[in-house]
Amino acid sequence: MSPSDLVASHTISVLVDNEPGILARVVGLFSGRGYNIESLTVAETDAKENLSRITIVTKGTPMIIEQIKAQLDRLVPVHRVRDLTVEGPHIERELALVKVRGTGDKRVEALRLADVFRAKVIDAKTDSFVFEVTGNSDKVQTFVGLMEGLGLVDVGRTGIVAMSRGGEAL
Amino acid sequence: MKPEEPATTGADLLVKALIDEEVEVVFGYPGGAVLPIYDSLFKQNRLPPFLLHHEQAAVHAAEGYARSTGKVGVVLVTSGPGATNAVTGLTDALMDSIPVVCLTGQVPTHLIGNDAFQEADTTGITRPCTKHNYLVKAVSALARTVHEAFYVARSGRPGPVVIDLPKDVLMNKYDYVAPDKPVQHKSYRPQVKPELARIEQAIELIAGAKKPVFYTGGGVVNSGPKASKLLAQFVHLTGYPITNTLMGLGTFPASDKQFLGMLGMHGTYEANLAMYHCDVLINIGARFDDRITGKLTEFSPHSKKIHIDIDPSSINKNVRVDLPIVGDAGHALQELIRVWKARQPRTDLKALKAWWVEIDGWRGRNCLAYKQDNETIKPQYALERLYHHIKDRDHYITTEVGQHQMWAAQFLKFEQPNRWMTSGGLGTMGYGLPAAMGVQIAHPEALVIDVAGEASIMMNIQELSTVAQYRLPVKIFILNNQYMGMVRQWQELLHGGRYSESYMESLPDFVKLAEAFGAVGLRCHEPAKLDETIKEMIGVNRPVVVDVLVDKTENCFPMIPSGAAHNDMLLGPDDKAAKPTSEEGMVLV
Numbered sequence: 001m002s003p004s005d006l007v008a009s010h011t012i013s014v015l016v017d018n019e020p021g022i023l024a025r026v027v028g029l030f031s032g033r034g035y036n037i038e039s040l041t042v043a044e045t046d047a048k049e050n051l052s053r054i055t056i057v058t059k060g061t062p063m064i065i066e067q068i069k070a071q072l073d074r075l076v077p078v079h080r081v082r083d084l085t086v087e088g089p090h091i092e093r094e095l096a097l098v099k100v101r102g103t104g105d106k107r108v109e110a111l112r113l114a115d116v117f118r119a120k121v122i123d124a125k126t127d128s129f130v131f132e133v134t135g136n137s138d139k140v141q142t143f144v145g146l147m148e149g150l151g152l153v154d155v156g157r158t159g160i161v162a163m164s165r166g167g168e169a170l
Numbered sequence: 171m172k173p174e175e176p177a178t179t180g181a182d183l184l185v186k187a188l189i190d191e192e193v194e195v196v197f198g199y200p201g202g203a204v205l206p207i208y209d210s211l212f213k214q215n216r217l218p219p220f221l222l223h224h225e226q227a228a229v230h231a232a233e234g235y236a237r238s239t240g241k242v243g244v245v246l247v248t249s250g251p252g253a254t255n256a257v258t259g260l261t262d263a264l265m266d267s268i269p270v271v272c273l274t275g276q277v278p279t280h281l282i283g284n285d286a287f288q289e290a291d292t293t294g295i296t297r298p299c300t301k302h303n304y305l306v307k308a309v310s311a312l313a314r315t316v317h318e319a320f321y322v323a324r325s326g327r328p329g330p331v332v333i334d335l336p337k338d339v340l341m342n343k344y345d346y347v348a349p350d351k352p353v354q355h356k357s358y359r360p361q362v363k364p365e366l367a368r369i370e371q372a373i374e375l376i377a378g379a380k381k382p383v384f385y386t387g388g389g390v391v392n393s394g395p396k397a398s399k400l401l402a403q404f405v406h407l408t409g410y411p412i413t414n415t416l417m418g419l420g421t422f423p424a425s426d427k428q429f430l431g432m433l434g435m436h437g438t439y440e441a442n443l444a445m446y447h448c449d450v451l452i453n454i455g456a457r458f459d460d461r462i463t464g465k466l467t468e469f470s471p472h473s474k475k476i477h478i479d480i481d482p483s484s485i486n487k488n489v490r491v492d493l494p495i496v497g498d499a500g501h502a503l504q505e506l507i508r509v510w511k512a513r514q515p516r517t518d519l520k521a522l523k524a525w526w527v528e529i530d531g532w533r534g535r536n537c538l539a540y541k542q543d544n545e546t547i548k549p550q551y552a553l554e555r556l557y558h559h560i561k562d563r564d565h566y567i568t569t570e571v572g573q574h575q576m577w578a579a580q581f582l583k584f585e586q587p588n589r590w591m592t593s594g595g596l597g598t599m600g601y602g603l604p605a606a607m608g609v610q611i612a613h614p615e616a617l618v619i620d621v622a623g624e625a626s627i628m629m630n631i632q633e634l635s636t637v638a639q640y641r642l643p644v645k646i647f648i649l650n651n652q653y654m655g656m657v658r659q660w661q662e663l664l665h666g667g668r669y670s671e672s673y674m675e676s677l678p679d680f681v682k683l684a685e686a687f688g689a690v691g692l693r694c695h696e697p698a699k700l701d702e703t704i705k706e707m708i709g710v711n712r713p714v715v716v717d718v719l720v721d722k723t724e725n726c727f728p729m730i731p732s733g734a735a736h737n738d739m740l741l742g743p744d745d746k747a748a749k750p751t752s753e754e755g756m757v758l759v
């Protein structure tokens with residue numbers, strides 16, 4: 001396999017006008033052209049300039065990733081497209097809410113593991129907890145995996161938000 | 171005293187904004203949601219509405235207008251079915267990069283989402299088939315949106331833009347203030363000027379070539395007529411061969427000896443072999459479409475590739491290139507010429523001479539040859555005779571889609587850009603007649619001919635009524651073989667001659683049909699009478715339908731079979747493919 005066939009995950013930040021339909025435009029581009037979305041987050045980040053930031057994790061060969069970026073960039077309301085994976089070091093974070101039901105040893109174990117993962121208890125009943133855990137996706141996934149054996153009943157994940165290291169803006 | 175009410179409604183304001191954008195004609199079809207706009211159009215006389223008989227045709231007419239003038243074509247349709255009918259035309263304009271602004275009516279804002287009568291989610295439906303679209307929710311945003319839409323439609327790689335207009339927005343009142351400077355989008359600024367360093371690198375590659383070829387496309391047309399002049403200048407400076415894509419025909423004079431004809435699936439033998447054997451490929455404003463490349467892994471395998479395109483997403487999409495240059499074709503050519511002249515590079519004349527000898531050898535195969543007898547008109551012959559009679563007149567050609575389209579591209583010669591309107595990317599049957607009307611509106615004195623097939627013409631035949639209504643002297647030249655010819659050809663070559671549903675069992679009598687619509691109908695089936703018929707067609711200053719009965723089973727050659735490479739062409743009926751079409755090839759369309 002040559003490097004040009006190598007499929008890799010890329011985290012892409014996109015700065016867009018916060019206008020109706022922009023998310024549909026971006027998502028439609030991915031589905032229409034057959035690209036993958038592994039994770040997608042979006043929220044307004046600059047109310048004054050009316051801008052939103054979309055973070056997309058996608059997968060493809062270098063040629064496909066280059067296409068995805070070019071296709072995103074030519075959408076009229078897109079201001080900037082940055083591939084954080086190739087443009088120097090960056091940090092990624094995800095937040096998950098994890099609901100675990102159980103009593104006795106399992107409940108104690110869940111609480112102990114939550115402590116290890118620095119997850120916060122944000123709701124508690126006598127037979128359940130809701131934990132809030134943040135970190136990179138691996139950490140979140142590992143925590144969720146551990147909870148499976150301890151009465152996991154519900155998971156909500158935000159998907160990845162990411163940012164380059166250092167002082168530069170997007 | 172009460173503050174003065176704004177004088178204008180949204181609809182009046184819209185018409186003013188269109189006039190400020192120098193719109194000359196609006197192609198459309200009325201309906202409930204756009205009645206206020208039609209009322210505003212009725213009350214003024216600077217901007218005439220042009221009524222077609224189907225919204226798809228309205229978009230194609232606007233495309234024909236846009237492509238023959240370089241201006242933005244404007245469409246006006248109603249909500250719901252009006253908008254959905256326009257979708258084919260919008261997709262066509264998107265694929266071929268044609269600047270169109272399409273105004274769609276919409277139910278009033280308070281009814282949006284209620285499944286109201288003639289409601290459709292127009293911005294949702296048209297999002298993937300437009301360059302951009304807008305839903306105007308307040309009359310205060312209307313004028314700016316209109317001006318911005320024109321900017322987006324014509325900037326960078328042009329394309330269709332939809333503005334969805336709820337009826338209450340059209341009825342509400344607001345003052346129109348003309349913009350004091352051209353309106354732009356707040357952030358959309360496509361790069362038009364190429365990087366100088368890359369132009370210099372390109373000159374080095376081009377000057378050092380031993381077997382170069384220029385391959386140019388619709389991007390040169392879209393850049394404006396000056397780009398074609400610059401292209402000819404640069405190609406002459408270098409002395410290199412050039413081929414055009416279907417969309418690029420006319421960007422270089424077809425009669426020039428450096429011109430190899432069109433390339434691609436039905437391109438000439440010399441053009442395709444030059445692509446295969448070249449060592450430097452200079453792509454200006456073309457997009458390595460699958461109809462051009464054939465089998466990707468064997469596409470131009472020995473060449474260094476330069477690709478100049480205004481759309482960065484066209485670069486490295488299908489074919490990896492060695493030197494990408496983002497910019498407008500005209501700007502890039504201007505720079506290329508400047509640097510070439512400044513450097514006066516010495517090209518390898520000996521190698522180039524040998525290259526031309528090789529090319530002339532391929533030319534010698536005379537790949538467009540056909541055999542005309544005294545009995546049946548060959549479609550190629552019909553087009554050769556047509557060209558003979560129109561070449562000295564100011565003429566424009568549109569086509570439908572299929573065999574006749576490819577033959578027209580092969581046998582009609584284009585000396586200038588903006589003279590050839592055909593549906594390239596989407597391949598829309600029914601394109602030619604409405605496009606011809608748009609062209610005729612823009613060029614009332616010119617000879618406008620729709621080269622058609624009998625199957626395609628049926629797809630927008632209702633437009634004969636429009637032609638009659640406006641007394642447009644459009645000529646419809648039907649090459650009637652009673653088959654969907656290209657479908658039949660593929661069935662013969664790929665599906666064992668099983669002609670499933672490709673025979674036109676119940677065609678109308680086109681002569682009577684023409685007369686029924688108030689046009690002139692002519693028919694010809696003898697080769698000896700063809701010239702006379704064509705002369706009669708040209709001589710009548712009225713719409714004419716010519717039913718030319720041609721050989722039913724003639725195939726369009728040369729042909730690169732699906733999934734094959736450029737050096738694996740079929741030259742004629744006696745030529746068998748080197749290998750049967752691969753499974754991979756069978757899957758391709």
